[in-house]
Amino acid sequence: MEIALLADVHGNLEALEACLRHARESGAKRYAFLGDFVGYGADPAEVVTIIARFAVDGALVVKGNHDEAVERRSGYMNESSRHSIAWTRAALSPEAKAFLEGLPLIVHEDAMCFVHASARNPARWDYVDTPATARHSAEAAGSTYTFSGHVHDQSLYFESAGGRWSFFRPIPGSPVPIRAHRRWLAIAGSVGQPRDGRPEAAYALFDTRKEEITFHRVAYDNLAAARKIRDAGLPEAHAYRVEKGI
């Protein structure tokens, strides 16, 4: 079965729709949404509505730090993030807020673990951006496969024979065998706000039967998404990021 892994949508409706279409056409049967559905982007309400609908149909959904920030004032966010969160809070319906608030931080299913940041202490939102932090997260998860977001760059970490962990930068569109006898941690990349210099939306597709993961980049109307951010009066930097993928 193919599971679509979608993280860090950040209120970008155009990017989410493009990824969902791509996943469906690629044979996705299940969907996992890995947190940070809101913040930065101009369409948080629409995005949450879509994800809530998928959740009703059995999608796996975990909470991200931006989703949490909607419900409580967060001390560590920077000025523009705070501004964007305040705007988002106003844009969301009580039902949407209740949906976000009710999300779990971490979900285990079969050999898989889904979490927005590190499984070691999900509520602390630690970044998994080195082989060592990947190892911590995977060991805490205790699963063969750990799927997460938070870091916006597509990454694959894996356990070597001596217990050491290694990093691999996936090549979009190339299926990578990830055999179940060793542990893997995959970061799906950001649907709505890629930061690696390419504006295409990022997500990943895991084929449980073939034990293969394919990281995808999907072109979408990022200029329209950027225009909506500007029109909403959100910080210019957020629009610029979506335009350029930086």
Next chain:
Amino acid sequence: MPEPPVPGAIIDGFRIGDCIHTGAQAWIYRIVEGVAEFSAVMKVPRFGPGEPAENLISFETEASILPALSGAHVPRVAATGDLAQLPYLVLEWVEGVTLESLLRRGGLPPEEVARLGAAIADAVHAIHQQDAIHFDLKPDNVVVKPDATVALIDFGLAHHMRFPDLLAEEKRFAAGSAPYVSPEQVLGRRSDKRSDIFSLGVILYEMATGKLAFGSPRTLAGLRDRLWLDPIPPREHARGVLPWLQEIVLRCLEPRADDRYQSAAHVAFDLRNPEQVGLTARASKSGRTAFLSQTRRWWRARREQLPLAIETATQARAAPVILVAVDTMHPEDPRQAPLRRVVLQILSVSADFRLICTSVIRAGRVTAGEDAAAGASDLHLEHRIRLRHWAEPLQLPRHRLSLHVIESLRAESALLDFAERNSVDLIVLGAPSPTQHALAWWRSVASGVTANARCSVFVVRIPEL
């Protein structure tokens, strides 16, 4: 699962026949039922208690990469077993003979080297085009098919550029086969297709001469020689090797990947079009590179090793150490001055070099009796003064030079022990000659030191006067 499967057993629908190969890493069985498209074998890795973990990683590597490759130059894959449950690989049995069996009786005629060599280069190019690097090219892994094309087998050390490199952390064994491995692999680098071009060069060299370009080193120091040392030109071994073939072989074997052919397709082209081969100095080389340029390469290679050395060594050395063995028993020997000139030229490469001058004197010559201790000390001092005289013309500052007189009956082991204890990087000593003074110890020492040293050795051959 250390137990091998039993012939006749049915595994996931494949009935296995006889075991046709029992290797250190895997068993190979004929498949008698279950694969219709081609004659097939089942490869079952040996792993479990008592078997090295590498077997499984190597198997996993092959099981990941082979299915991603296609074309006539690799075996087709029918199925892979679940690595966590029952690991196996069902793949095409490539009909043909291995290059290893063709080379058992020595080298091949030049036209055969060119024809077959081009076929091997085609196969290498085919996998390179699919983003894979073999990293273990050697005659055992080259199958010459009845139609005279070539298939490559055993992808246990391979790397696919679009897959994570499972072997990246396994530096201990991931290097490859000692005689054929490229300088980059010796340094633990697994990302350059041109490493395969180097191994192809070693294969072509062997096909042309029946000899291994760099021997079969068994130590890391021996392996590292290829970072800077160029091989004896093939024409020195086999007169039938024409300049164009030597040009191709030596170009594949350049220590720096940038100096090699940049594509296996170019190697194939040149082998098929000898008249098109642009000849350089390589084509007419009749001996190894002049010692000064070899020394420069050695120095460059040594710097390349530094990052690795720092990773692995408990204490990184600040500067390389050269040891010169001087025969102070025979200061009148006419070859003392040429040896010194060689040392001077080596030292001129970098001010970071440090020189240790050593002389081994026979402790047994010391007179016995009550004055023995005093006598020994006098003799020791005398040779120390002779060493100082020898080194004086080099005009080295004190911090770059040290003098050591070693008393021993066995010069070879004394030198080697001393070199190892002092982390010497290069030993320089004179080659023996037939007319040499019969008592000169270096007569017997040079070959022993060369064979057994754990570092590089520079044997200076001085023309007869």
